[in-house]
Amino acid sequence: MTRIVVKVGSSSLSSASGGLDGERVDALVDALAAARERGDEIVLVSSGAIAAGLAPLGLTRRPRDLATQQAAASVGQGALIARYAERFSSHGLVVGQVLLTADDVTRRSHYRNAFQTFARLLEFGVVPIVNENDTVATSEIRFGDNDRLAALVSHLVHADRLVLLSDVDGLYSGDPRLPDSHVISDVRGEDDLAALDIARPSASAIGTGGMVTKVEAARIATGAGIPVLLTSAAHAAAALEDGPVGTRFHATGRRRPTRLLWLAHASHxxxxxxxxxxxxxxxxxxxxxxxxxxxxxxxxxxxxxxxxxxxxxxxxxxxxxxxxxxxxxxxxxxxxxxxxxxxxxxxxxxxxxxxxxxxxxx
Incomplete structure (x- = not known):
């Protein structure tokens, strides 16, 4: 049995107008359900709550101020989890919502409780769906992006692999829009990253992440002994089967005590x-x-x-x-x-x- 943490970004779940794209959600769930049928355990870290709340609130793009973001998250989180629950149910699977704040992974009593919750959900065969608790997180104390959250959750649940699903096929050698750029199939350490221009965020109007946050998440996970595969949501099925898609970040370190990883990467x-x-x-x-x-x-x-x-x-x-x-x-x-x-x-x-x-x- 393989335990896989899968992270999907807002841009991979949203329509051009900013609302939740039900067909994209359904396609992702079908791929995740197929992995479950093969015997894998799945933990899904899903962005999209704010994006799902834009249309009901009459907003055309992601708001910049925290209060409006939190209002959109409050409206959208219910819609997002409802869509997941409905689609997973068609495969005979139950989902459980887990909303985390940075405080949950900086205080020892909190992350121990979080680990126990995940463990019990997986024992019951539930698919945990994780998001940052945007509704109550403050601007000073937050993960900042779900890529980092996914890397930390991977360590928390003792995952065997982390799959980052984005709107790009993988880590490119240069600007993906240029014809001479190509997907890098393997990254084995910092030396492989040194020559790349990845300081350029590629955040969409919907999401907050970019290639910088994905590479940082890969550093966190691989430094703790967890291999990472980065590819597009369209290749989710192949990625979950560990197929030849995207960019593979090979493990560079070994597992360390959980609290030390929190201190290094999550603590405000x-x-x-x-x-x-x-x-x-x-x-x-x-x-x-x-x-x-x-x-x-x-x-x-x-x-x-x-x-x-x-x-x-x-x-x-x-x-x-x-x-x-x-x-x-x-x-x-x-x-x-x-x-x-x-x-x-x-x-x-x-x-x-x-x-x-x-x-x-x-």
Missing amino acids: TQGRVSLDAGAVRAVGLRKASLLPAGITAVSGTFSAGDPIDMVGPDGVVIARGIINYDSAELPELMGRSTHELAAELGAEYEREVVHRDDLILV
Whole structure:
């Protein structure tokens, strides 16, 4: 059994006028259902909620302001999931809606719960349909695009493969509109990407993504040991059968603890702590935990369990981690040893500010 996460973008599900294209949705579902019939497990990360809400609200293109985007998402998410549910039902399959915010993958208790939910849905034979919870996500704390979300979900559910479906056939050697450009069949690492011009977003009027976000998603997934196939939604059936289509990004790393992947790629940090030179060496070179004695300043408002940045004396971020104290507690602890703090304040203060298992160097 192969567990596949499939991501489809708004432009692949929408009509030229901006509304949901039912025929495109149906074609995608038919391909996914065929994969299920072969015994594969499918998790679908689907954009399209905002696009589906445009027509009912009388909008002709994706709004730029967050409030209107969230209104469109609120209207469109129901229409999108209803269409999926209807079409999957014709194949005898049940769908389950999973709406995530970035907070769900930065707080350990949240992502553990998310993993358990996905696991149980798959046990029941349900097809989870995932989207960012655009209705409540704030502009400061959000994934930003569903390509990144799909890569993180792939790691969360222990996927064997990630398939990114777009409106292009794959990663091209240059501008796809030029006759001498061609699809690159395999990407095995950064060296293969170095010569390509992929800094040019190709976002449509409907979606937010582009080739930049897809390559970044591929980096996240392959760096965690998950191979990625990028192709167009029209080739969904072949992609799910692992056929010779699109661009294959080969795994470059190995699976790492989930919380570290969240920290590296999903966390919007809530604040920062400044480290002295000794603490920078301890954290960066000796892979040690961060202790109160090495902190020189605290900025931002955060609570225990929040992700924070750790910066050196020059202001450069050296690491990111999960803090064990509230921001209000830290000022009186700075520069003091844990033994001194435990003697004065109690044994609960003889703990790390950030444990080495909960930080990642950047």
